Amino acid sequence: MNPKKVLSIILIFFGIASFLGAAVLGISFYFAGDAIGNEADKAAQEWEEFQDTAIATRGTIVDTDNGTKIEYTTEDDEIYSVRLNVTSSLYPEGENVTVYYDKFNPGNAMVPEITESTMGILNKTFSGIGIIFGGIMGFFGIVMLIAGIVVGRKSKE
Structure with missing residues (x-):
């Protein structure tokens, strides 16, 4: 078999695989971000209901394990x-x-600044990872696919 034809097949295969991988990665991170967004909405709703009977005080973070x-x-x-x-x-x-x-129940407490901050960071992190890596993989997938097609056409000449 012609070496250029083999190279063409390999490039096309890896181009398609990379492009599909980028799509799966992007979709996965989209759903992860969506789940975080749903949790943020749920926390905001709980806060809306909670603040009617809430009293503010200062607290100190004493442990960050678990x-x-x-x-x-x-x-x-x-x-x-x-x-x-x-x-x-x-x-x-x-x-x-x-x-x-x-x-009415002092043991029931909320700290919205930590919850909102953490969910905001997670949302941006997941979105950023999905966009960056999905975009890079998708770009290289398209480049390999085009290169494979070009090499394949030249091998016929």
Whole structure:
């Protein structure tokens, strides 16, 4: 078999594979970003309902393993803690944050600044990775596909 024909087949194969990989990567990151967006919307809805009975106080981040644990003191000088299912390097141990707790149930608290910040970072990260790597893979896929077609046509000459 003609070596140019073999090269053409290889380039076309890898071009198509790279382009399809880019599509799968882009779609995967789109759905991941969409899921994060849905969670952000859910958290915003919970916050809307929660803030009617919320009291603001200062809290301190005491642990960032397995989420973020924050201790806060209520108006009655009772110490409570809340563990968020998110963590961010922007909020290290010892950092002070605003905690909103339910005046009827002080153990129920929210820290929207950490939740919103973390979800915003995740959303941008997933979108950026999908766009950058998907775009690069898609570009190289198209280049290899075109090169394979050109080499294939020249091998017929």
